[in-house]
Amino acid sequence: MRKEVCSVAFLKAVFAEFLATLIFVFFGLGSALKWPSALPSILQIALAFGLAIGTLAQALGPVSGGHINPAITLALLVGNQISLLRAAFYVAAQLAGAIAGAGVLYGLAPLNARGNLAVNSLNNNTTQGQAMVVELILTFQLALCIFSSTDSRRTSPVGSPALSIGLSVTLGHLVGIYFTGCSMNPARSFGPAVVMKRFGSAHWGVQGVFLPVGLSLCTVYLSSLLRAHVPSPGSVTFPVWEGEEFCGLPGNLHVSFEGSLVCL
Template identity: 70%
Template sequence: MRREVCSLAFVRAVFAEFIATLIFVFLGLGSALKWPSALPTILQISLAFGLSIGTLVQSLGHVSGAHINPAVTLAFLVGSHISILRAFFYIVAQLLGGMTGAAILYAVAPSGVRGNLAINALNNNTTPGQAVAIEIILTFQLVLCIFASTDGRRNDNLGSPALSIGLSVALGHLIGIYYTGCSMNPARSFAPAVVVKKFNNHWVFWVGPLVGGILASVIYNYLLFPYKRTVAEKLAIFLGNFEPEEEEWDERQETRKRRSIDLPTL
């Protein structure tokens, strides 16, 4: 565990989560501000959030995995993909990055358009219970897409995981904006709430995404496409002491070779 935390790769990964969440929150919230000459549309906001996630996953996925979301990080922890310490530092970095991005946006946006900084709120007479349900469903489909599109065991034509994940985020916003402004990400909700100091029904935007992420992780990693790992291996991953067996490494390499061979020639 100490070896993982003290490594340079770990520090880079945590910093990447900070930077990625900062940029995501700045771009996403910035798209939803109410400029007087051109009010933002739902399609515009959805594309801005989706394209920003897709871009950041493509840019930083190889450094940290580009979680950019505490619900995703918790899902990876539950699915035995990362250690408890990595999850903790990732979530701290995401929250700090989100708050920094929101604070920068608040500072540079004209006072007449910043409003509540696109804070998540219950819309169209949505009750807290309905809001939690919609956030669970939207986060579930996002996290399920993340696991499926980044699964190294697949040998079919995946296409672009970054694009798939970005489209999943955009899809969630096309529906979720009507209910809650669409969170799917506690860091995205927490950041503007801290800056504008408004926490009405804020618990909704933690409970919904976290439950949705956990459900998706359990269903994908333990029911739909489970990993063949022993309890000891899962414990080693949890503690940050796991090293893949040589056979598992060879299998991953072979999968990558098959995937490259199976790609169609354009």
């Protein structure tokens, strides 16, 4: 454990999570500033968050894995993909980076545009229960995208994982902004809440407690689901569609075999 903490690679990874979350929060919240000359649109904010996460995942993913989200880090911990020590350092770095990013934006933004710094809150008569379900769905589809697009066991082309993840974040914001301002990320909610000293909203309970726990439990199921559809080594499954024949066998069959198969 001590050897891991003292390694240069580990320290670089932790710093990368801090820096990535700082930049993500700065650009994401910055796109939501209420400038008197031009108020931001939902599409603008959604694209800013999505482009930021996609860019950072591409740039810093090779260094730390590009989590940039305590909920994703916890999900990976539950999925046994990272150690408890690394998860703890990552979450601390992400929360610190979020505070730093929100603080930098607070210092740079004019008072008349700063507003509440896009602190998450319940909008349009959304109840706390509705907010919990919405945020869980939004963040689960993000986790689903991350786990699927970065699954090393996949043999089919997956394209660019960073692009897929960025689009997933954009998709979530296009829907979630109307309900909660859209978080999908406890650090994104934590940073501006600290800077603006606004922990009184019910939405913080959703982001700080329910979302990470709920997502981690969903991840256990997601991981087992993905593993269940991966053929064992040396085994190949051939789908045989209706109306076709495979080596004289009727349609509507899935033929599994190990080794070689010869049709005579």
